[in-house]
Amino acid sequence: MIIKVGSLNPAKLNAVKDIFLEAEVEGIEVESKVSSQPFSDEETMEGAINRARECAQSQKGVIGIGLEGGVMEIGESYFLCNWGALVDESGNVFTAGGARFPLPREVAEELQMGKELGDIMDAFTQQKGIRKKEGAIGVFTNQLVDRKMMFSHVVSVLKGLYEFSKQKEEATNN
Ligand SMILES: O=P(O)(O)OP(=O)(O)OP(=O)(O)OC[C@H]1O[C@@H](n2cnc3c(O)ncnc32)[C@H](O)[C@@H]1O
Numbered sequence: 001m002i003i004k005v006g007s008l009n010p011a012k013l014n015a016v017k018d019i020f021l022e023a024e025v026e027g028i029e030v031e032s033k034v035s036s037q038p039f040s041d042e043e044t045m046e047g048a049i050n051r052a053r054e055c056a057q058s059q060k061g062v063i064g065i066g067l068e069g070g071v072m073e074i075g076e077s078y079f080l081c082n083w084g085a086l087v088d089e090s091g092n093v094f095t096a097g098g099a100r101f102p103l104p105r106e107v108a109e110e111l112q113m114g115k116e117l118g119d120i121m122d123a124f125t126q127q128k129g130i131r132k133k134e135g136a137i138g139v140f141t142n143q144l145v146d147r148k149m150m151f152s153h154v155v156s157v158l159k160g161l162y163e164f165s166k167q168k169e170e171a172t173n174n
């Protein structure tokens, strides 16, 4: 099984490798075709699907996976949201969402000013490339849940949805 992941971010690639142990996993650069900082569940999910589609179409017989981070509003708060999509060899699309949590007010204010969360987190932690390491979720959960773990959960759900559909298809064919 060959899986193309629509990102070169190690937090995303390693999440897929951890769940699809038996697969050959490769990251490729693709377009999310949404803004670099998505601002709703819909936009974030669309970014994940666009990435997965482009990956699946890049080579015959491969599975495409797209993972996208964004923010969405509930009441007065911005929540970090995460979406994943898997497009199988036949073009079927599976989607799954990940953990959400409210971002602190000072982070939300910077988002409103038009800054990207990745840049805000680097300034906040005085480190470079937080998005490729523990991510905002790692920082604000005191490192209990990092970005790779969070995306691994999304990828597990995608894998399960894909396997369930395969099984149903086989049962119908027999
Ligand atoms: O290279 P790609 O695959 O695009 O990886 P990315 O880190 O940019 O991730 P996304 O495009 O999916 O995320 C959209 C934006 O939200 C930021 N972001 C999302 N989740 C984050 C997290 O947990 N920590 C830091 N930044 C995050 C990210 O830096 C982008 O500015």
Ligand SMILES: [Mg+2]
Residues within 6 Å of the ligand: 036
């Ligand atoms: Mg990005």
